[in-house]
Amino acid sequence: MDQVQESYDEFNLNFRIEDTVIVNQTEMEGFNAFFLGNQSTCQQSVVEGVRVLSYKIPATLPLGQFLKKQLYKGEFLSILSNILNQLLYFEDRNMPIKKVLLNTKYMYIELSNLHVQLIYMPIEKEFTDCNVCEFVQNFISKIRFADMQCVNCVDQILHYLDSRLMFSLREFYTFIIELQKEDILKDDIDLGEGETTVLQQMSYNNITPYLVRSRTNALIPIEKTEFLVGKSSECDYQIPDNRKVSRKHCSFRISNGECYIRDENSTNHTYVNGKMIQPGFDVMLKNDDYIRMGDEEFKYWVR
Template sequence: MKFKAKVKNSELTVKVKISSNEVISEREIDILENKKIRGLLKPKQRRKNLIDYSGPAGVSLIEHLKKPITRYEFFFIMAQIVDATKKVENNNLFLNNLILDLRYVYINENTKEMQFIYIPVLSNHILLNIIGFMEAIAYAVKLMPNQDFDFVAKYVSFIRSLNHFNISSIEAYISKEDKDVAKQIKNQKVNVDGFIIDKPKDYYEDKMEYCNEETSILESDEETGLLNEYGSTGILDSYEKESMEVLHDNEGTMLLDANEKFNIGSYQENVHFPYLVRTSNSEIISINKPVFRLGKERSYVDYFVTNNNAVSRSHADIITRGKSYFVCDQNSTNHTYINDKVLVIKAETEIHEGDVLKLANEEFTFHI
């Protein structure tokens, strides 16, 4: 499939060209074209293999997560994912046709409301990994300096403990962690069908009361998506095996305006993070996220290990919990070690000041 998105006149449009071997479901396209489902971009079939989607202006989730977010917003994002899956099932649609890809899920930077793409095709047999998508967000997220990292690591541990995607369990967890998020989702369901207001311009005016941050709407015609051959019909079961293309700034992924008032660097200047020192070249790597992934595949990780084929694509995570730090091997081929002791796969092992961390034969020293 090919995706191309842009914002114009406060409205997001996404053009999706489906593969020649996929057939659009007339039943599903009829439901989506004639019924406004809040949280899903509204489709319009233009040709046999081309669908145009429209909705309130937004940036791709992968771009949005480059800026620090609050605890509330983190759980609001998770709650909206759960809510979107419920709406798909409640409207007798096929859950595996929901696109869960950080590049093709969109979020309004003022209201924090998310918009999803549903592809109404008959031939999509990819197994949707919703838990994997939630984990991907946790790996990508950056928090405000005054936020405790612990809640992200605990949420990742919780969803990993589930045998399958369990809506009621996740809803109960989010409600326990932040009742305001549950209340906001409930308020949205009062007007579950359609956008808050039909006119995109009025959409923002109606929702500005919920805004706590000053973020500007992107310039008209700004590109928001990639145009490539990547088959983005869901997150596959294993991020380790999936071959994703590297994103570059010039690929039109809705980069923020340089003059925007929100300055990430200004929030991070006085924040202290633990760090690694790579033995081979003395490089310093700041562990600046609650779940920080190391490996050799750029698309999967927060630190890309160069010039070492012994390291796996997604080799290991460093997890921050309060003032404690843990390493979790992600089923790597050549194992992870702390002070030459091999770590149990998918089990968290605490790491301390001065410990030597090895990814296969690549050595680092951990410092707080």
């Protein structure tokens, strides 16, 4: 169920949830606390005999509709930074970002201040892993540019994303804030007599994902976009001293700033946080995940 009722200044949405699904009250309270421009509220209720999550969203337009207009650099950066800041709010409170509906169809904007209202699903169920970097790229692809300043800004952002082996939400947010500061300073600084100023951008260190082998404490950098682990000499990291590790046991793949693990049809399987993963399917990793290949244990760590 995805029923939408709308007025000029408020949207009401109902999402059906199964009777067996548990609503996380702590997460609901975290969402209902007004934060960073988001003043939407969520409550559990029953509509026509159906159990639902009901949202009241104070906003003027669906964000997708707003993006049909041409955007200036300042508008674009304001919207993007607001979305990223809210995602950091969830992350800092251990509210999984994958429970945010990262789709402009479910985002709403208040035109008076460009605050974006996000929807968070505070329920205990399996959610598909989300890729924030991929969302940002898709979001950018929907932008219609008002001028070359916005075009150049988007080029800077895409270059930033392409140049990073791993994606860090916090570092990317800092980068966007610096672009906003640059925009404000360019508007405010007037040196006179034709003088100009060059604003130095911050330098950002690339992020490297590692495996930490529990038995030896070896620190293994994943420095390739395709990284194979197993007994074979063809592997990027070899484990020749464990019979339960297959010749080509599992692989790690870096895509759009995220790291994924895949079991390569190993004999004794691959586990992430104690759960066996299906061979041939990519599973997105997060910092401090525990990985077991047969009985060989690793910790996934991003510096």
